[in-house]
Amino acid sequence: MFGMTIDRSSDRPVTxxxxxxxxxLIESGGMARGTRLPSTRHLAKELxxxxxxxxxAYEQLIAEGYLVGRVGSGTYVAEGIPAIAVPRAVRMSxxxxxxxxxxxxxAAARADVIRFTPGVPDLERFPRWKWARYLKEATEACSFDYxxxxxxxxxxxxxxxxxxxxxxxxxxxxxxxxxxxxxxGFDLIARTLRPRFGSVFLEDPTIxxxxxxxxxxxxxxxxxxxxxxxxRVHEIGTFPPDGxxxxxxxxQYPTGCILPVQRRLHALRLAGEAGSFIVEDDYDGDFxxxxxxxxxxxxxxPERVLYAGTFSKTLAPGLRLGFLVLPGxxxxxFAEFRELxxxxxxxxxxxxxxxxxxxxxxxxxxxxxxxxxxxxxxMLIKAIKRHFGDRAVIRGDEAGMHLLVEFPFLDAxxxxxxxxxxxxxxxxxxxxxxxxxxxxxxxxxxxGNIRERDIEPGIERLSRFVRERGTARRTGxxxxxxx
Amino acid sequence: MFGMTIDRSSDRPVTxxxxxxxxxLIESGGMARGTRLPSTRHLAKELxxxxxxxxxAYEQLIAEGYLVGRVGSGTYVAEGIPAIAVPRAVRMSxxxxxxxxxxxxxAAARADVIRFTPGVPDLERFPRWKWARYLKEATEACSFDYxxxxxxxxxxxxxxxxxxxxxxxxxxxxxxxxxxxxxxGFDLIARTLRPRFGSVFLEDPTIxxxxxxxxxxxxxxxxxxxxxxxxRVHEIGTFPPDGxxxxxxxxQYPTGCILPVQRRLHALRLAGEAGSFIVEDDYDGDFxxxxxxxxxxxxxxPERVLYAGTFSKTLAPGLRLGFLVLPGxxxxxFAEFRELxxxxxxxxxxxxxxxxxxxxxxxxxxxxxxxxxxxxxxMLIKAIKRHFGDRAVIRGDEAGMHLLVEFPFLDAxxxxxxxxxxxxxxxxxxxxxxxxxxxxxxxxxxxGNIRERDIEPGIERLSRFVRERGTARRTGxxxxxxx
Numbered sequence: 001m002f003g004m005t006i007d008r009s010s011d012r013p014v015t016x017x018x019x020x021x022x023x024x025l026i027e028s029g030g031m032a033r034g035t036r037l038p039s040t041r042h043l044a045k046e047l048x049x050x051x052x053x054x055x056x057a058y059e060q061l062i063a064e065g066y067l068v069g070r071v072g073s074g075t076y077v078a079e080g081i082p083a084i085a086v087p088r089a090v091r092m093s094x095x096x097x098x099x100x101x102x103x104x105x106x107a108a109a110r111a112d113v114i115r116f117t118p119g120v121p122d123l124e125r126f127p128r129w130k131w132a133r134y135l136k137e138a139t140e141a142c143s144f145d146y147x148x149x150x151x152x153x154x155x156x157x158x159x160x161x162x163x164x165x166x167x168x169x170x171x172x173x174x175x176x177x178x179x180x181x182x183x184x185g186f187d188l189i190a191r192t193l194r195p196r197f198g199s200v201f202l203e204d205p206t207i208x209x210x211x212x213x214x215x216x217x218x219x220x221x222x223x224x225x226x227x228x229x230x231x232r233v234h235e236i237g238t239f240p241p242d243g244x245x246x247x248x249x250x251x252q253y254p255t256g257c258i259l260p261v262q263r264r265l266h267a268l269r270l271a272g273e274a275g276s277f278i279v280e281d282d283y284d285g286d287f288x289x290x291x292x293x294x295x296x297x298x299x300x301x302p303e304r305v306l307y308a309g310t311f312s313k314t315l316a317p318g319l320r321l322g323f324l325v326l327p328g329x330x331x332x333x334f335a336e337f338r339e340l341x342x343x344x345x346x347x348x349x350x351x352x353x354x355x356x357x358x359x360x361x362x363x364x365x366x367x368x369x370x371x372x373x374x375x376x377x378x379m380l381i382k383a384i385k386r387h388f389g390d391r392a393v394i395r396g397d398e399a400g401m402h403l404l405v406e407f408p409f410l411d412a413x414x415x416x417x418x419x420x421x422x423x424x425x426x427x428x429x430x431x432x433x434x435x436x437x438x439x440x441x442x443x444x445x446x447x448g449n450i451r452e453r454d455i456e457p458g459i460e461r462l463s464r465f466v467r468e469r470g471t472a473r474r475t476g477x478x479x480x481x482x483x
Numbered sequence: 484m485f486g487m488t489i490d491r492s493s494d495r496p497v498t499x500x501x502x503x504x505x506x507x508l509i510e511s512g513g514m515a516r517g518t519r520l521p522s523t524r525h526l527a528k529e530l531x532x533x534x535x536x537x538x539x540a541y542e543q544l545i546a547e548g549y550l551v552g553r554v555g556s557g558t559y560v561a562e563g564i565p566a567i568a569v570p571r572a573v574r575m576s577x578x579x580x581x582x583x584x585x586x587x588x589x590a591a592a593r594a595d596v597i598r599f600t601p602g603v604p605d606l607e608r609f610p611r612w613k614w615a616r617y618l619k620e621a622t623e624a625c626s627f628d629y630x631x632x633x634x635x636x637x638x639x640x641x642x643x644x645x646x647x648x649x650x651x652x653x654x655x656x657x658x659x660x661x662x663x664x665x666x667x668g669f670d671l672i673a674r675t676l677r678p679r680f681g682s683v684f685l686e687d688p689t690i691x692x693x694x695x696x697x698x699x700x701x702x703x704x705x706x707x708x709x710x711x712x713x714x715r716v717h718e719i720g721t722f723p724p725d726g727x728x729x730x731x732x733x734x735q736y737p738t739g740c741i742l743p744v745q746r747r748l749h750a751l752r753l754a755g756e757a758g759s760f761i762v763e764d765d766y767d768g769d770f771x772x773x774x775x776x777x778x779x780x781x782x783x784x785p786e787r788v789l790y791a792g793t794f795s796k797t798l799a800p801g802l803r804l805g806f807l808v809l810p811g812x813x814x815x816x817f818a819e820f821r822e823l824x825x826x827x828x829x830x831x832x833x834x835x836x837x838x839x840x841x842x843x844x845x846x847x848x849x850x851x852x853x854x855x856x857x858x859x860x861x862m863l864i865k866a867i868k869r870h871f872g873d874r875a876v877i878r879g880d881e882a883g884m885h886l887l888v889e890f891p892f893l894d895a896x897x898x899x900x901x902x903x904x905x906x907x908x909x910x911x912x913x914x915x916x917x918x919x920x921x922x923x924x925x926x927x928x929x930x931g932n933i934r935e936r937d938i939e940p941g942i943e944r945l946s947r948f949v950r951e952r953g954t955a956r957r958t959g960x961x962x963x964x965x966x
Contacts, residue, residue: 011648020651023744023778063881064777065712065743080745123627132622135831139615144606144799145932165494168503180663183825191699212823216674229548260548262563294547295506316627320829340695342666346803346832348618398546449628 006047014049018057026066026077035077037067114458115425118254118402118446119207119283119313122372126316127365131356138351147347149338150331151178151323155354159309159323162357166286166366169299175326177334178345182283182310182322183209186246189279189306189324190217192337193244197276201245203231205432205439207253210246210281219244223434226252228395230259231267239270245278249297250285254432254444256396256404258294268301277327279306284313284400286366289374303327311353313401313448314366321345321353373401376447379455387463401448404429406441407466413440414469422468424461489530497532501540509549509560518560520550597941598908601737601885601929602690602766602796605855609799610848614839621834630830632821633814634661634806638837642792642806645840649769649849652782658809660817661828665766665793665805666692669729672762672789672807673700675820676727680759684728686714688915688922690736693729693764702727706917709735711878713742714750722753728761733768733777737915737927739879739887741777751784760810762789767796767883769849772857786810794836796884796931797849804828804836856884859930862938870946884931887912889924890949896923897952905951907944 004021006014025031038046040054047054058075061067068078150156156173163169179185190200190213200214204223211221222243224231230252239245245267249259259267271278280297288294298307302325310322326334338344356362377397384392384405397403407413416428429442450458487504489497508514521529523537530537541558544550551561633639639656646652662668673683673696683697687706694704705726707714713735722728728750732742742750754761763780771777781790785808793805809817821827839845860880867875867888880886890896899911912925933941 012651016651020778026744027783060777063741065741065745065747078743078745081748120628126627128623128627132619135622136615136619139618140611142801144609144611144801145603146800168495168499180829181825187824187826209823209825216820216824258546258548262548262561264548265564294543295503300510317629318625318627318830320827337699340692341670341699342664342692343670344803346663346829347801349829349832 004047006049015053015056015060018047018049018053019060022057022061023064023066026081031077033077033079033081037075037077039074113420113423113425114450114454114461116427116445116447116458117425117449118427118444119317120446120449121313121316121401122369123316123449124451125369125372127361130361131315131352134352134356134361135348138355139348142348142351144347146342147344147350149335149344150174151176151345152347152350152354155350155357156323158354158357162362163309163325165363167295167299169296169325171302171325172328175328175331177324177326177331178350179308179322179324180320180345181312181317182281182308183213184320185308185310185322185324186210186213186279186281187217188334188337189244189308190214190219192330192334193277194218196242197244198242199240199244201231201236201239201243202434203246203248203252204434205254205429206246206248207432211434214244214246221434225435226255226257228255228257230255230257230263233259233263233267233270236270239274239276241274241276243274243276245271245276246281247278247297248281248283250282250288250294251399252396253281253283254396254402254404254427254429256398256400256402258398259297261300264297264300268297268304271304272301277304277306279308281308283308283310285309286314287370287373287401288399289370289377289397298325303329306330314362314369319349319353321349373448376401376450376452376455377403379452380445380447380459383456383459387459388466402444402446405443405445407470408441409472410441410466410470411473412471414466414471416443418469419462419465422461422465424458424465426462487530489532498536498539498543501530501532501536502543505540505544506547506549509564514560516560516562516564520558520560522557596903596906596908597933597937597944599910599928599930599941600908600932601910601927602800603929603932604796604799604884605852606799606932607934608852608855610844613844614798614835617835617839617844618831621838622831625831625834627830629825630827630833632818632827633657634659634828635830635833635837638833638840639806641837641840645845646792646808648846650778650782652779652808654785654808655811658811658814660807660809660814661833662791662805662807663803663828664795664800665764665791666696667803668791668793668805668807669693669696669762669764670700671817671820672727672791673697673702675813675817676760677701679725680727681725682723682727684714684719684722684726685917686729686731686735687917688737688912689729689731690915694917697727697729704917708918709738709740711738711740713738713740713746716742716746716750716753719753722757722759724757724759726757726759728754728759729764730761730780731764731766732780733765733771734882735879736764736766737879737885737887737910737912739881739883739885741881742780747780747783751780751787754787755784760787760789762791764791766791766793768792769797770853770856770884771882772853772860772880781808786812789813797845797852802832802836804832856931859884859933859935859938860886862935863928863930863942866939866942870942871949885927885929888926888928890953891924892955893924893949893953894956895954897949897954899926901952902945902948905944905948907941907948909945 006017040051044051044054062069065078067075069075155178156176159176160171160173163171194217199220199222201222201224202211203226215221249264267278282296296307298305307325311319391409393406395404416426419426427444429439429444430436433439489500523534527534527537545552548561550558552558638661639659642659643654643656646654677700682703682705684705684707685694686709698704732747750761765779779790781788790808794802874892876889878887899909902909910927912922912927913919916922
């Protein structure tokens with residue numbers, strides 16, 4: 001009957017199968033408008049199904065407008081449905097077969113590349129069993145309703161206490177807003193402040209993400225050069241009232257330098273005079289490896305600074321947990337922005353993290369990891385010195401989990417992306433530059449997630465790459481030291 | 484010495500305390516520029532601390548620019564730090580004391596208000612123990628690095644299989660993108676398509692969130708009236724090439740009606756002719772209570788429809804998990820949008836959900852909840868009929884977890900927000916209207932998260948409120964039936 005069949009081996013309920021087929025017949029023109037359908041009794045008998053299944057299917061299709069019932073007369077195909085070519089068979093190659101998607105073809109060849117990836121902490125040392133337990137316990141006890149748009153209060157309270165312990169920073173938990181990593185924090189800042197602000201002063205070089213986020217939100221990007229003391233804030237001149245500024249004062253990325261207090265105060269003065277704000281990205285302030293964490297810029301001017309923190313570096317990026325500390329008079333605006341669009345972070349990981357911090361595990365993990373990173377850094381610096389001698393200048397090594405290496409002896413810098421052919425991956429600083437050309441001899445080496453045993457062979461490969469692919473300056477005189 | 488003291492009972496390390504105090508002295512003008520600091524030996528002795536602690540503090544402050552070291556001469560306060568009034572003592576009332584934030588004063592009075600909140604599923608029946616276990620197991624086995632910007636593949640594969648089972652919808656997992664609830668999905672759509680699109684046609688009434696999201700992204704909002712068959716699509720006339728349209732075809736919110744196939748095809752034709760797109764919000768398509776789930780609009784025109792699904796209704800809003808199904812040629816654009824801004828969902832809940840679905844728990848939960856909601860709906864309708872007789876008209880009761888009640892006998896509609904004084908909270912439909920004034924006699928009753936035992940007393944309170952606060956039409960003649 002109209003070619004309808006029931007597939008009893010299918011997962012799909014019989015009623016649904018019936019509806020599918022009648023719809024398709026109507027849509028394809030196989031059943032024209034006004035066509036009378038068989039009675040439910042007849043259809044049920046024909047297909048060997050219960051009559052109420054047929055009734056249910058007809059009622060469903062009447063509700064959807066495909067069919068009309070006429071009292072005492074039967075069921076008909078409705079008017080106004082032109083036959084259409086329905087593209088039902090969308091490509092489905094990978095469904096149910098996760099392998100089919102496939103890895104890049106050269107994955108095998110690349111598997112043993114040693115990667116000095118910056119911005120990723122030691123993931124093998126992440127306390128996954130503990131975190132799993134905390135997550136389970138929080139989930140067993142938490143609400144599953146929409147959470148607080150600002151983030152769960154218990155976590156905001158723990159973050160406030162942590163900021164006081166670790167940085168001497170006193171913050172009202174009501175000024176904290178939990179975000180999905182610091183990226184969402186920047187995104188939130190860019191969008192919430194957009195009506196009033198239209199340009200943003202960024203460190204050059206800096207992480208590309210920041211520029212993308214502000215650029216996409218419609219901001220004009222104003223790059224300010226970075227020297228060995230961070231952003232050359234004093235070169236800004238007049239700061240426009242619609243201008244924001246983004247700084248990484250504790251540990252500039254990628255150069256690794258620290259913004260001295262004179263420049264901090266200058267930046268605050270600019271923002272204060274313009275009635276504007278500074279966004280402080282304290283992405284790895286917990287991993288100062290000499291001395292103690294540097295007090296955030298935020299402490300010098302809490303009403304002019306939006307402070308962005310993240311647990312991507314202290315714990316793991318996969319958690320997607322970060323936070324903002326906002327000036328008091330902006331907290332309402334930010335909460336409203338989120339509330340109106342119903343954007344808020346998931347509840348359970350927040351409650352898990354609150355308990356995790358309260359029980360001292362964050363502090364302990366940071367303490368432990370500081371030693372781990374200090375050791376990795378020492379090994380890395382030793383390896384660089386062994387293979388490059390004094391021909392490589394190391395910068396920005398006081399904090400975090402990356403350092404910058406400059407090769408001043410190079411004339412034409414090699415195409416750094418080709419180092420993978422030598423089995424080692426590094427990041428050229430030029431990739432972070434808005435004004436290109438002046439940092440071609442610099443690379444960033446991230447050592448957060450590298451295994452200790454890979455450091456020495458990684459640098460050995462790098463030295464081979466630089467020797468074979470880099471061109472030394474003619475005027476220099478000294479030869480490249482033997483590997 | 485300069486009034487510095489060490490608090491040995493404090494959590495804060497001694498070095499940090501020392502740095503804090505020296506900084507404050509400099510910032511407050513207590514130590515002027517050029518002031519020579521005591522030798523580290525002297526300071527250590529004075530304060531009863533180890534000398535290396537003093538050295539560490541001085542080195543730290545030199546790195547920060549507060550101090551300068553002169554070889555063979557000592558350590559001095561640096562130049563260029565004007566004395567500033569530092570507002571260190573930000574309000575800290577609630578830190579460590581979650582109770583201090585306080586609930587609204589009338590919380591006690593409101594505690595027994597019966598709330599017919601729409602859009603929230605039965606949270607008491609959410610399988611929290613099971614979910615907690617899945618989350619733990621996924622966390623023990625997963626990566627903690629940044630995940631796939633599109634969402635984890637295993638979850639995308641399971642969602643594709645679920646859509647096929649539940650809706651007969653064939654979708655390539657590569658066209659799926661995991662979002663933080665459907666709100667983030669809308670936000671992503673509004674922003675990613677913004678350069679090309681500038682206006683959006685919305686159902687009137689509809690949920691306010693959609694309008695806020697598109698409005699904030701700079702779209703012009705074009706409200707289209709909704710009648711008992713959903714959006715009056717045929718009234719749109721010409722659809723501009725920069726126009727998008729948002730539809731809730733399976734179950735309009737808040738009226739609860741179903742968009743018939745004729746209007747669906749008309750909408751698709753408009754979008755096809757304009758080269759534009761329709762956003763399909765299938766927020767509660769799994770809870771059709773008569774018959775089977777209605778096939779999504781998406782199936783009629785997969786290349787013209789962006790389908791938004793969510794687990795907020797089938798599981799719980801607190802999970803913040805939803806997804807988009809995108810036309811094939813948009814997937815790259817959406818992934819790039821997220822990649823550049825480093826916006827992506829957390830990994831662990833996605834992996835937990837993938838396994839949860841794979842093991843059949845989502846299907847089983849939906850199946851169970853359908854019975855629960857069907858029963859609650861029956862109880863609710865009975866209660867409405869008992870207390871209002873035929874003076875209340877019930878609409879949109881075929882699906883989901885809310886229904887619409889109209890009181891045509893009312894002349895002046897009461898101020899619905901005041902029903903809380905009678906111990907019952909309902910949502911006026913007017914709150915969802917862009918063009919106000921025509922739906923003052925309609926309310927939405929959500930029954931997803933209400934307890935069964937509260938239904939009858941809730942409606943009893945509502946009838947008392949309507950009787951005492953509503954004004955019946957003079958011309959009607961019939962009296963309000965006795966409660």
